[in-house]
Amino acid sequence: MTSLLKAAVAALALGAMGLPAIAEDRPGTILVLDASGSMWGQIDGVNKIVIAREVVADILADFPEEQNLGFVTYGHRERGQCSDIQTVIDPAPGTAADIIEIVNGLNPRGMTPMTDAVIVAAEALRHTEQAATVILVSDGIETCNPDPCAAARALEQSGIDFTAHVIGFDVRGEAEALMQMQCIAEETGGRFLTADNAQQLSEALQQVVAAPSAPSESPALSAAAELTLRAVMDGEDGPLVETPVIWTLSSDGESFEVDGNPGVAELHSGYWDVTGYHVALEQERSAQLAVVGGQQRNYAMVFETPLPTVSLVAPDSAAAGSVIEIGWNGPDESSDNIQIAPVGGRYLHYAYTRDGNPLRLQMPAQPGPYELRYSLRDREVIHTQPIEITPVELDIVAPETAPAGSVIEIGWIGPDASGDNIQIAPVGGRYLHYAYTRDGNPLRLQMPIAAGTYELRYSFRDREVIHTKPIEITPIALDIIAPETAPAGSVIEIGWVGPAASGDNIQIGPEGGRYLHYTYVGDDNPLRLRMPDEPGAYELRYSFRDREVIFTRPITVTE
Structure with a gap:
C-alpha cells in the first residue's frame, strides 16, 4: 500500500x-x-x-x-x-x-x-x-x-x-x-x-x-442492470401469483410493459417507477426502485387476497340481556363467529356460524352503543354493524327483613338469561346462597344464619351483578332441650328451637371433636338421638344446613 x-x-x-x-x-x-x-x-x-x-x-x-x-x-x-x-x-x-x-x-x-x-x-x-x-x-x-x-x-x-x-x-x-x-x-x-x-x-x-x-x-x-419482478400473495414469502401479471416500468420519459411472473427487464441506472397489475384480482401495486448498472436485483411485489363479502341481518336495537336472532352471509370457515362488543373494544359474547343461520346471540346487560362483528376464523374481524342496546326494567321483590336461617320467597324482574340467579351476600362481599331465575318467579332463597345487613343481587349469566336490594337479617331463638346426663348407648328425646332449614340436624360429639351420631330436625320435635357407647363429657350441637354449628349444649354420658 x-x-x-x-x-x-x-x-x-x-x-x-x-x-x-x-x-x-x-x-x-x-x-x-x-x-x-x-x-x-x-x-x-x-x-x-x-x-x-x-x-x-x-x-x-x-x-x-x-x-x-x-x-x-x-x-x-x-x-x-x-x-x-x-x-x-x-x-x-x-x-x-x-x-x-x-x-x-x-x-x-x-x-x-x-x-x-x-x-x-x-x-x-x-x-x-x-x-x-x-x-x-x-x-x-x-x-x-x-x-x-x-x-x-x-x-x-x-x-x-x-x-x-x-x-x-x-x-x-x-x-x-x-x-x-x-x-x-x-x-x-x-x-x-x-x-x-x-x-x-x-x-x-x-x-x-x-x-x-x-x-x-x-x-x-453505466452498464445495463437486470431487474427481476415477482408478484406474490399476502407477504414477501407468500406464494407466487399464478394468474397473469402485467408490469409497467417508466423512468425519465421512457415507459414499457413486461408480461409474466416473474417479469424480467434490462434497465439503465436510475430510479424506475414500477407498477404491477394483478389481472384476476384487478389489483394494482406500485413501487419506486433504484436500479444500479451492472447489478442484478430481485423485487417482490405483494398483493393481498381480497376479503370475502359479508353481511349481517340484525335489528338496529335490542333490549339489554336479551337473546336475539342474527342472520349472516359470509365464508363460514372453521371457527367463524358472530360477536357483540363495545365499539372498538373486546368482544363480550359470541356464537359460531356453524350453530345455524340465523343464529342466537346473547346481548350485553349494560345499555349503550355496541357493534356486531363477523370474525373470520376467530382471528380477523372482517365486518361490523352497529347496534344499540336499550335499558330493561330490573327489580327484586322481597321483604326488608327476614329471620336468620329462614327461606323466603323473592320475586324478580330481569332478562332471565341462561345462568341468571338471585343471590344474598354481605354488602360488597361474596355471595352466601343463590337460586336460579329458571327455578320460578317468585323463587325460594335461603337466608344467612348470622344476623346483620345484607344485599340481594340479580346476577346476569352468573357473571355480572346488575341490580341490588338491601335486606336486614334479624336474629332468631336457638335452643336444645335435653337432660344434663344420659346413660351410655341410650336413645333420648331432644327438643329444639332453630331455623329448621334443609339439612339442619342435632348432633352429639366430643367437645371440639367430630360428631358421632345425628338426627335431622325435620324428623320430629322432639327428635330421638342415640348417645355414645363410651361414658364422658360430650356436647349436643345444632348444625345449620349440615354446614355450620350454630348452637351447643353440654351433656354427660354416664355408665
Whole structure:
C-alpha cells in the first residue's frame, strides 16, 4: 500500500504545481469523512474507520504545506442527530498533520447527514465567491437530507466553480446509496468512485486528487442492470401469483410493459417507477426502485387476497340481556363467529356460524352503543354493524327483613338469561346462597344464619351483578332441650328451637371433636338421638344446613 499512497501524494503535489490557474481560482479543498456508526463495520476483519485512518494518514503525510486543506466530519459526537456536522479544520495551508491527528481520534456513533456535510464544506470554502472542491468519503445511505440530488444541484448552480468528488466506501449492493452518491458527483461535475477495501480506497483518493475536475461515471453504473419482478400473495414469502401479471416500468420519459411472473427487464441506472397489475384480482401495486448498472436485483411485489363479502341481518336495537336472532352471509370457515362488543373494544359474547343461520346471540346487560362483528376464523374481524342496546326494567321483590336461617320467597324482574340467579351476600362481599331465575318467579332463597345487613343481587349469566336490594337479617331463638346426663348407648328425646332449614340436624360429639351420631330436625320435635357407647363429657350441637354449628349444649354420658 505504501507505494500507492506515495504515488497519490506525488500526484497531489504535481496536480497543484502543474495547474497554476486552478491554484489561483481554487483556494482550497475540504475532505469530508463519514464518522457515522456504520464505520465500525468491518472489511476483512478490520473496522472501516481504522482503514480510513490509515489511508488518510498516509495520503496526507507528505501533503504540500502551501496548499489549502480543510476537514469536515459528521456523526462523531451524538447519536440520532442529523445536526452532528463539524467543520473541524478551516481550509488553510499546513493543516495535514492536524487533520491526521483528528481523524485518528474519531469515534463513530451517529447518523449519516452526508449531503448537509457537503453543504457545510462548500460554505466553508466560500463556493459562491471562488472555486471550491469537496472530497466526500462515505460508507452508507443518506439518513437526513431527503433529496441529495436537489441539494447538489443547488450547490452547483450557486457556486463559481464548485465540484464534489464522492467515494462510496463498502457500498456494494446498496442500490439507493450508490444512486445518491453518484447523483451528488454528477450534479456538481465531480467523479464518483467506489472502494471495497483499503487498497481501492487509496486508489480512489489518488484519482480524485490527481484529476479533481474530470467527471467520471463508474463503469459498473453505466452498464445495463437486470431487474427481476415477482408478484406474490399476502407477504414477501407468500406464494407466487399464478394468474397473469402485467408490469409497467417508466423512468425519465421512457415507459414499457413486461408480461409474466416473474417479469424480467434490462434497465439503465436510475430510479424506475414500477407498477404491477394483478389481472384476476384487478389489483394494482406500485413501487419506486433504484436500479444500479451492472447489478442484478430481485423485487417482490405483494398483493393481498381480497376479503370475502359479508353481511349481517340484525335489528338496529335490542333490549339489554336479551337473546336475539342474527342472520349472516359470509365464508363460514372453521371457527367463524358472530360477536357483540363495545365499539372498538373486546368482544363480550359470541356464537359460531356453524350453530345455524340465523343464529342466537346473547346481548350485553349494560345499555349503550355496541357493534356486531363477523370474525373470520376467530382471528380477523372482517365486518361490523352497529347496534344499540336499550335499558330493561330490573327489580327484586322481597321483604326488608327476614329471620336468620329462614327461606323466603323473592320475586324478580330481569332478562332471565341462561345462568341468571338471585343471590344474598354481605354488602360488597361474596355471595352466601343463590337460586336460579329458571327455578320460578317468585323463587325460594335461603337466608344467612348470622344476623346483620345484607344485599340481594340479580346476577346476569352468573357473571355480572346488575341490580341490588338491601335486606336486614334479624336474629332468631336457638335452643336444645335435653337432660344434663344420659346413660351410655341410650336413645333420648331432644327438643329444639332453630331455623329448621334443609339439612339442619342435632348432633352429639366430643367437645371440639367430630360428631358421632345425628338426627335431622325435620324428623320430629322432639327428635330421638342415640348417645355414645363410651361414658364422658360430650356436647349436643345444632348444625345449620349440615354446614355450620350454630348452637351447643353440654351433656354427660354416664355408665
